[in-house]
Amino acid sequence: SAVISQKPSRDICQRGTSLTIQCQVDSQVTMMFWYRQQPGQSLTLIATANQGSEATYESGFVIDKFPISRPNLTFSTLTVSNMSPEDSSIYLCSVEDPNSGANVLTFGAGSRLTVL
């Protein structure tokens, strides 16, 4: 299955700053997804990022707060802007695995952000 690398794995950030999370995949994939997992909670979809088009955001998430780039078929970034303590979460990159069939998602290890 696809191997996903996320950077940073964790960070401590100050309120009001922004942080960009990188997601690198070892194979070309069409569909990439960004999820948020708040402490002790489930996974919530932030947006779907397809190469060559604007990201599609879920209800409750906006581009100004979570801008996403998808410059090619193996890479994406998610920026968490103007952070507040409520943004403390694990942010997970996910891809639809091209070798495993439709809808089968593989996840990265996540980026754990703590906002002070």
Added chain:
Amino acid sequence: GENVEQHPSTLSVQEGDSAVIKCTYSDSASNYFPWYKQELGKGPQLIIDIRSNVGEKKDQRIAVTLNKTAKHFSLHITETQPEDSAVYFCAASKTGRRALTFGSGTRLQVQP
């Protein structure tokens, strides 16, 4: 949109016992139902999945059953081992919407 409910939120079993986790979904168009295991500090890992054209699937000690009429599916783990201790998530998706909608998770603890 799709809503997935998962029960129980926590489950404690003795090593060697069976564990069952149940999920219900709301969208009758959903046709793909995976289960993920998440260990501390790691991303979710797919352990088994089922599509709507089958009612049951097994992989060694793990099985998933699907009841489309009732819109629920379950994860069964037999002969549990301490290394099965983790958080388990069910999820659902459908053709045309590739993203998964997740249940709330079940923390399984297997007591040695």
